[in-house]
Amino acid sequence: MKHTGILTACTAAIALTACEKELDFRYTPIAPLTVIEAELTPSGAKVAVSLTTPMDEPMDRTLLTDATVTLLDLTDGTECTLTPDTDGLYTSATPGITGHDYTLTVERRGQQYTANATMYPPTEITDMEFSWIRMPYDHVAVLQCQYRDLAADGIRCYWVKIYRNGKIYCWAEQDNRIAHNGICTYTTMTTRKDTDKEDDDEILYDGDKITCTVCPVSQAMHNYLEALQNNSNGPALFAGDRCLGYFIATSPVSASVIFRPDDLPLQE
Numbered sequence: 001m002k003h004t005g006i007l008t009a010c011t012a013a014i015a016l017t018a019c020e021k022e023l024d025f026r027y028t029p030i031a032p033l034t035v036i037e038a039e040l041t042p043s044g045a046k047v048a049v050s051l052t053t054p055m056d057e058p059m060d061r062t063l064l065t066d067a068t069v070t071l072l073d074l075t076d077g078t079e080c081t082l083t084p085d086t087d088g089l090y091t092s093a094t095p096g097i098t099g100h101d102y103t104l105t106v107e108r109r110g111q112q113y114t115a116n117a118t119m120y121p122p123t124e125i126t127d128m129e130f131s132w133i134r135m136p137y138d139h140v141a142v143l144q145c146q147y148r149d150l151a152a153d154g155i156r157c158y159w160v161k162i163y164r165n166g167k168i169y170c171w172a173e174q175d176n177r178i179a180h181n182g183i184c185t186y187t188t189m190t191t192r193k194d195t196d197k198e199d200d201d202e203i204l205y206d207g208d209k210i211t212c213t214v215c216p217v218s219q220a221m222h223n224y225l226e227a228l229q230n231n232s233n234g235p236a237l238f239a240g241d242r243c244l245g246y247f248i249a250t251s252p253v254s255a256s257v258i259f260r261p262d263d264l265p266l267q268e
Helices: 219-229
Strands: 012-015 024-027 034-041 044-051 068-073 079-084 090-092 101-108 111-118 125-134 139-148 157-164 167-175 183-192 209-217 243-249 253-258
Touching: 034 101, 034 111, 044 068, 044 079, 044 101, 101 243, 111 243, 125 183, 125 209, 125 253, 139 157, 139 209, 157 183, 157 219, 167 183, 167 219, 209 219, 219 243
Parallel strands: 034 243
Antiparallel strands: 012 024, 034 044, 044 090, 068 079, 068 101, 079 090, 101 111, 125 139, 139 183, 157 167, 157 209, 209 253
């Protein structure tokens, strides 16, 4: 099965009879699973509910709007019900409060899914810039984003997302073991200088707006994202009936830069 967003799920049985024979891949179909992608921020809550898609069918990006979605603030006892908007997202304008604990509950067709999260404070992006590096095959534009580590001690985790003109370009999970003097650095290679040799998904053009968003997240969410990067569904973050997805309560911060390839310095 498959679904939208950053999540994937499939069940496969591989029959190996002898090393000189062809591999026979057989996919065992299972009933679609509910997928919940939920985020609470100081701007409010957004929850997407969908279903996985069987591997042999076209991707179904339809969001479900027949669920009951509630958000309980465990710290002050207030509860709100989220309602679907015109895009199919369940939303609430009630802001998340730093330090408060929350429970998200989704009920649909007799099944219930719950997840807990603590609202994290924002970090601060201190620098964001591009430069060219010389590779054997071409020059490559490297993006570097630096942000402050929030932890006085212990492990603190972050979800870094890069957007190109408002659409997701790449993302990564990090923790503060990479920090130096209290600053974490995210670095990624992007477009080649010779765009004719580049994949369309990687090309950056002069004038593209590149935005870096940093979200502090829990260790469990970090482990979940790390598993996704390795083509696994990761640990279950919801209790109750089986589903896929995540619930985070975080304070995203963003910074943007306009890509100007002719103005980039060359790292020697």
